[in-house]
Amino acid sequence: AIDFKTTMANAEFPSIFLNASGVNCMTVTEMDEMINAACTGGVVTKSATPQQREGNPQPRYYQLEHGSINSMGLPNEGFPYYLDYVTKEHAKPTILSVAGLKMSDNIELLHKIQASDYTGLTELNLSCPNVIGKPQVAYDFEETDALLAEIFSFYTKPLGVKLPPYFDLVHFDQMATILNKYPLTHINTVNSVGNGLWIDIDTEKVVIKPKQGFGGLGGTMILPTALANVRAFRQRLNPSIKIIGTGGVTSGADVFMHLLCGADMVSVGTALLHEGVGIFQRLTDELTTIMAEKGYTSIEDFRGKVQDF
Ligand SMILES: O=C1NC(=O)NC(C(=O)O)N1
16 A cells, blocks of 8 residues: 555545535534545645524525635634634644634734644634635735734744635735745635626526625636646745645546646545545545556655646
């Protein structure tokens, strides 16, 4: 069997696979299920906001033929619930995802984690596209830079950021220049492709209620965008900043492509919601088959080695 173990900061993940924050991670039951499932590296919590949130009105999720559209609106049990969970002992590492609704929230949440007994990884979600009236922070380069500067003036525990997709090479340059200034453990890229729209032609209505049907896109249809973002940041970031590749993974071949682009770990959202935690054994088996066919005995044989034409 191939060794899929991965280390990020002070955490040793027994597998490269994680859930995308938001999927299979809202409650203790779901998070335990992720940790206890075969071939998972651990669990990423739902992004925690300072207080519990109901989220946006339903329907707020819809499965499309080639992916998904969602405008959940950060429903979650509240920061204390998730801090309590990750501070407990678990068989595999946890990543605590947090999402402030304004800059002072983010600072406050990280002060609380810094002061807590939690020593594991934290991921600052800078990219939720679905909080009504709120922008995706990571599309504001100045705000992101200022926020990270403030955070790293006091935060000394392992910290990564969840990024939205970018679509312009100059934006990759600008964002990487900012991120390289800070001792981040990782980036997680991509969050959903923000503010897509889908219509049911029978009813001539949009398919989700919030924001007149505008929602974040996930699944197969965003795989090319996800691969581009993983590769672009791998090419630009300090090697010390690891990459969790997220977006569009439904098969071992998709995982293989994320790894060729340089991902250190791979997380699954839409397909996990659709298939359940059994997907991780399937992805492991499919990736193992591909590697065997190519004579690879370790991910290091091909990680980041996508070739130009
Ligand atoms: O960061 C997020 N990305 C999404 O696609 N949806 C959720 C949400 O709406 O809660 N948050």
